[in-house]
Each structure stands twice: as structure tokens, then as C-alpha cells.
Amino acid sequence: xxxxxxxxxxxxxxxxxxxxxxxxLVAFPTETVYGLGANALNDDAVKLIYATKGRPSDNPLIxxxxxxxxxxxxxxxxxxxxxxxxxxxxxxxxxxVYKSRGIVCPTVSCGLDTLAVxxxxxxxxxxxxNYVGLPIAAPSANISKHVSPVTAxxxxxxxxxxxxxxLDGGKxxxxxxxxxxxCTGAVPCVLRSGLVTRDMVAQVAGECDExxxxxxxxxxxxxxxxxxxxxxxxxxxxxxxxxxxALREYRESLARGEKPYIMCDEQVAADMEDAKILNLGRGxxxxxxxxxxxxxxxERVADIIIAVAPLxxxxxxxxxxxxxxxxxx
Ligand code: TXA
Ligand code: MG
Numbered sequence: 001x002x003x004x005x006x007x008x009x010x011x012x013x014x015x016x017x018x019x020x021x022x023x024x025l026v027a028f029p030t031e032t033v034y035g036l037g038a039n040a041l042n043d044d045a046v047k048l049i050y051a052t053k054g055r056p057s058d059n060p061l062i063x064x065x066x067x068x069x070x071x072x073x074x075x076x077x078x079x080x081x082x083x084x085x086x087x088x089x090x091x092x093x094x095x096x097v098y099k100s101r102g103i104v105c106p107t108v109s110c111g112l113d114t115l116a117v118x119x120x121x122x123x124x125x126x127x128x129x130n131y132v133g134l135p136i137a138a139p140s141a142n143i144s145k146h147v148s149p150v151t152a153x154x155x156x157x158x159x160x161x162x163x164x165x166x167l168d169g170g171k172x173x174x175x176x177x178x179x180x181x182x183c184t185g186a187v188p189c190v191l192r193s194g195l196v197t198r199d200m201v202a203q204v205a206g207e208c209d210e211x212x213x214x215x216x217x218x219x220x221x222x223x224x225x226x227x228x229x230x231x232x233x234x235x236x237x238x239x240x241x242x243x244x245x246a247l248r249e250y251r252e253s254l255a256r257g258e259k260p261y262i263m264c265d266e267q268v269a270a271d272m273e274d275a276k277i278l279n280l281g282r283g284x285x286x287x288x289x290x291x292x293x294x295x296x297x298x299e300r301v302a303d304i305i306i307a308v309a310p311l312x313x314x315x316x317x318x319x320x321x322x323x324x325x326x327x328x329x
Contacts, residue, residue, distance in 0.1 A: 003159065005152045005166045008124040012167060013131040019164055020045075020132050025052060027141040027155045028128045029169025030120040032093045032178050032194070033148040033292065034155050035064065035138030036163070037128075043105040046137050050107075052162055054144040060109045061137040062116040062178070066129040067091045071117050074103050074135060081205040082183040088204045091121035093178040094196040108137045118178055124169030140177060141166075147229050147295045147327065150175055154296055175289035176319050180221060182211070191221035193319035195288065228326045229292075231299035235328035240311045243268050249306055250275050261298055263328075264308040278305065284316035291320060295327055 006012035008029075016026045023045040026037050036053065038045035040063045050057055065071060067090070072078065075098035082096055100115035109115050120126070129136060140148040141155045149155045152168035159166075179194030181201060189209040190198050202208040211220055238246040246262060250272075253260035262269075263278035265287050278294040280287040287310060298305040307328040313321055 001161055001164060003156060003161060003163055003166065005156060005168050008127055008167050008169055012165070013127060016128055016165055016167060017132050020134065020136070023048070025049060025163045026128070027152075027159065027163060027166040028125055028136075028138070029122050029152070029167060029172060030064075030125045030174075031122040031172060032120070032174040032176060033150055033172055034141040034152070034166075035125075035136075036141035036155075036159075037064065037136040037138040040104040040108050040135040040137040043107050046105055046107040049137065049139060052159070053139060053142070055139060056144070058110050059139075060112055060116065061139050062095050062118045062180075063104055063108060064118050064120060064125070064129060064136045064138050066133075067119050067126060069119075069129075069135070071098075074101055075099060075115050075117060076101050077184070079183060079186075081188060084204050085181070085183075085188065085201060086119075089196050089200070091119040091126065092196065093121070093174050093194055094118070095178045095180045095192075097180065097182045097184060097191070099184055104135055104137070114182075114184060116180060120178075122169060122172075124167060128167060145228060145230050147231055147292050147299070148177060149296075150289075150292045154292075157296075171293070173289055175291055175293075176316075176323055179319070181208075182220065185209075189220075193322055195285075195316055195319065197315050197318065199315065229295070229323050230327055231295045231305060233299045233302055234304040235307065236304065237307045237309065237324065237328040239309045240268065243271055243308045246306050246308045247272055247275060253304055253306070258303040259301065260304045260306055261302040262306045262308060263294055263298060265310045267311060268308045278302075280310075284312065284320065288316050288320050291323060 095118040150172040180192035266282040
């Protein structure tokens with residue numbers, strides 16, 4: 001199968017619609033990462049997502065809808081705080097989990113009675129969702145466990161020959177996956193941290209909990225239990241206080257004849273002397289936007305990525321640290 005990468009225009013949207021209604025997959029950009037989409041009403045198409053990614057069959061998918069789509073067609077029991085949150089943050093990088101009406105096929109939620117719904121803000125995503133006119137189930141468009149894709153090229157690297165179309169909407173500006181928020185309780189609860197932070201939710205909703213996985217307990221967001229975001233090279237992770245140990249590790253690796261790189265933000269880079277750097281930039285939003293791109297660059301050029309955590313660890317950095325720990329910890 002030939003994999004086409006096309007800019008988003010009337011021709012590629014028509015092709016995308018034909019592919020989706022025909023039960024096949026289309027990769028598309030969002031403001032967070034690229035998604036691998038299928039018609040959420042077609043069980044075989046949704047199963048194809050799992051097969052193509054090699055995704056565990058108990059890790060549910062997010063349904064993506066156009067901004068004018070009435071989500072009460074798909075879900076029920078929408079609490080008042082969720083309406084406020086939707087008004088404040090949608091379209092945008094916030095996924096909200098509600099009680100499902102059972103309209104989308106059961107494979108999307110892996111048999112759970114809830115459904116995760118997302119309204120992406122990316123113009124290309126909106127054009128795609130609007131043109132196709134169907135709820136689209138989509139995980140990140142990477143082979144399961146690999147680093148999520150933030151460019152069309154990243155998607156191509158994972159799925160060349162396996163999918164027919166990648167809609168190219170440029171580099172994703174957000175860079176880490178959406179915040180997943182459980183809206184089935186009296187108080188919203190962050191299941192996966194992202195660009196819409198717990199504080200931002202609490203400011204609108206009054207309060208916000210955060211879920212932490214407890215060993216031996218049933219996980220509320222099944223995706224959390226899996227290894228994720230792994231670059232295909234060796235990795236190490238140091239906290240900010242131990243950044244000079246990272247530099248020592250770099251020098252030892254170099255002395256063994258390897259190609260090590262240090263991955264860090266601008267502030268840490270200033271302390272890394274002449275070491276080769278995968279630079280994440282400055283500030284939480286820039287670091288989030290660069291993280292997956294630099295992990296994918298690192299796996300191409302390095303034998304080992306030696307990551308150093310930024311000093312600041314609150315706000316958006318909660319989400320960044322969550323990914324960095326899973327990728328390099
Ligand atoms: O930014 C994003 O969210 C991207 C883009 C493509 O939209 N998508 C994405 O999908 O990251 P994925 O499949 O890689 O992650 C979906 C996450 C998983 O952690 C999954 O467990 C959780 O959402 N999830 C999905 N449905 C759920 C549900 N009904 N209840 C709890 N968690 C759910
Ligand atoms: Mg993913």
C-alpha cells in the first residue's frame with residue numbers, strides 16, 4: 001500500500017472522507033499530536049486501529065468531534081462544571097470523559113460504560129472532522145509504545161505502507177497529548193495531565209482532583225499502566241539537582257566510543273559545557289512542544305539520550321515530566 005502525505009485541501013479532504021467511510025484509517029494533525037482516525041461507528045474500522053498500532057485491546061480510544069457537534073448525542077449526565085469547562089477550554093487540548101450513550105461502537109471504550117470526547121482546535125483537524133461529518137476514534141498516530149508523532153513525517157516513519165493517507169497540518173504546536181479529565185463524578189479528576197493543567201481546571205470548576213495509579217487497584221484510565229513514549233535507543237534520566245552527574249555520564253559514554261546526547265532545556269544546557277544537546281528550549285510550553293520531536297531526533301542520532309529534568313516541575317511541566325519519566329526513566 002502506498003502511503004500519501006497530502007496538504008489539507010478540498011482534494012485531500014474528499015479522499016479522507018472516502019477512506020473513512022470505506023472503513024479505513026486516516027492520520028490527521030491536531031494541536032497536541034497527530035491522530036490515527038477511524039469511523040467511531042464502525043466496529044471493524046476501530047479494530048483496525050488496534051491492529052495497525054499494535055495497541056493493547058484494553059486501552060480505550062478518544063472520540064474526536066467537530067466544534068459544532070452536539071456531544072449529548074454520544075454521552076449523557078453532563079455535569080454543570082463540565083459545561084463551564086467546555087466553554088472555557090474547547091476547542092482545545094482537553095479530553096472529557098462522560099457516561100456513554102452506547103452510540104459509538106463498544107470497541108472504542110473497550111467495553112467501559114464511559115466515553116472520552118475531544119474537540120481539537122487545530123484548523124486542519126476541524127476541517128477534517130467537519131468534512132467527514134462522523135465522530136472519529138483516534139489514538140496518537142504512533143506504533144504502540146513508541147514516541148507520539150508531532151509531524152506528518154513522524155507518522156510516515158511509523159506507518160509507511162500500513163495506512164493510505166496522512167493529512168499534513170505542519171508541526172503540532174502543543175506537543176504533548178491532551179489532558180484527560182474524568183467528568184463522571186461530583187468533582188472533575190485529571191486522569192492524564194497535559195496543557196490544560198489541574199489549576200486551570202480548578203479555576204473554572206471550583207475544584208479538581210488528580211488521579212494517581214495505586215498498585216493492585218483497577219486503573220481508571222487504562223492507558224496509564226502501559227509503557228509509553230519510548231525512543232528506540234538507550235536512555236537515562238537525571239533530575240535537575242544531579243545535572244552534573246548527567247554530564248559525567250555523557251563523558252563516560254563518549255570515552256567508550258559511543259554517541260551520547262544530553263536532552264534538556266536552555267537553563268540546563270548552559271551548564272553542559274561542550275556536550276551535544278537536544279535542546280528543548282525555554283519555558284514550559286516550548287519544552288512541551290519540542291519534547292517528542294527531540295526524542296525522535298535523539299533516537300536517530302544518539303546511542304544514548306541522557307535527559308535532564310527542568311528545574312520547574314509545576315503547571316504544564318507536570319505533563320512533560322510524566323512523559324519524560326515514561327520515555328527515559
Ligand atoms: O491529544 C490527544 O489526546 C491525542 C490526539 C490524537 O487527540 N490522542 C491521544 O490518544 O493521546 P491515546 O489513545 O494515545 O490516549 C488516550 C488516553 C489513554 O490514556 C486512555 O486510557 C484514555 O485516553 N481514555 C480513553 N477513553 C477513556 C475512558 N473512557 N476512560 C478513561 N480513560 C480513557
Ligand atoms: Mg498514545
